[in-house]
């Protein structure tokens with residue numbers, strides 16, 4: 001009996017994934033917070049993992065989690081979560097969830113499309129299409145089109161590029177990454193050293209500060 005239950009449980013996700021309601025069921029299994037006095041970046045598990053709180057959290061109306069309002073950037077129906085560079089930028093620049101919703105999205109779009117490397121992505125169909133539509137956008141379509149760009153460059157989803165707030169420029173995922181501990185964008189040759197808790201450079205050899213070996217490149 002127990003065995004049977006268990007295998008049924010295992011089979012579940014495959015068959016029920018399709019409907020929205022059921023995908024929440026699987027989501028509920030994720031660890032959630034149980035904050036009693038608002039959700040701050042110091043104490044809240046959800047906040048610290050850059051995700052919003054929901055009804056399965058124990059925080060209730062006192063919740064101040066910034067990441068509850070990412071639909072402002074990514075659109076109502078999207079389940080996108082913020083990539084680590086964007087998350088750190090939000091935490092640094094936005095103190096409350098009201099302030100988040102006062103961010104000027106059009107200014108943010110401008111910042112992105114005027115950055116140095118944006119002109120280089122014209123060979124990418126998705127960006128080309130986006131830019132063409134943006135040039136002749138109707139007022140009513142503006143918000144959703146801006147959200148599309150944010151999904152492409154500020155979420156964990158989507159493209160091989162992301163917008164680096166650290167460098168004020170586009171970054172490519174195979175070349176750059178954002179270290180959430182050092183809170184800055186790094187070259188692919190860098191890795192976060194557990195020994196001294198800072199990023200170290202170099203694909204061969206140990207950390208130059210503490211001599212700890214890189215786990216990431218150890219197979220070389």
Ligand SMILES: [Zn+2]
Pocket residue numbers: 033034035038039040043044045046047053057059
């Ligand atoms: Zn919390």
Ligand SMILES: [Zn+2]
Pocket residue numbers: 032033034039044045046047052053054057058059
């Ligand atoms: Zn929570």
Ligand SMILES: [Zn+2]
Pocket residue numbers: 033035038039046053057059060063064065
């Ligand atoms: Zn909360």
Ligand SMILES: [Zn+2]
Pocket residue numbers: 084085164165166167177178179183184185186
């Ligand atoms: Zn960054």
Ligand SMILES: [Zn+2]
Pocket residue numbers: 179180181182183191192193197198199200
């Ligand atoms: Zn680091």
